[in-house]
Amino acid sequence: MSTLPATSQHAVVTIPTLSARAVLPWLAFAGLLMLVAMYFISAEQGATSLLSGTAVHEWVHDGRHLLGFPCH
Template sequence: MATQPIYATGRSDAPAIPFADIAPWAIFGGLIALILLYFVSTEQGAFALFKGMYVHEFVHDGRHLLGFPCH
């Protein structure tokens, strides 16, 4: 007897991952995303943590691609 592929039966033998195992990684990923969003959208525009225009020039094209005005 041939076994059916998983996509045909809707069954999976993979165990479910508990929420408590996923939550720290989800929070970490969210914080990293917020930090990247800050640098692309705000750093050396309306507010600056670093002196000079290095961060602005590094993310300049990303700002325009995402629709953030910078000049």
């Protein structure tokens, strides 16, 4: 049976701080990517599409159903 020393040393954990100025551009970029992804998943159906044909619609077809978008 081992015994603990009378004085135990605790490791000091420092948590880095993030300023809003450093994080805000990354949040804006992530938000823009999400909006572009939502456009291609929800609105890109062929009638008013940015890309001709139905290729994008077929690529995201199952994802549309999982997110609850009707497409037929």
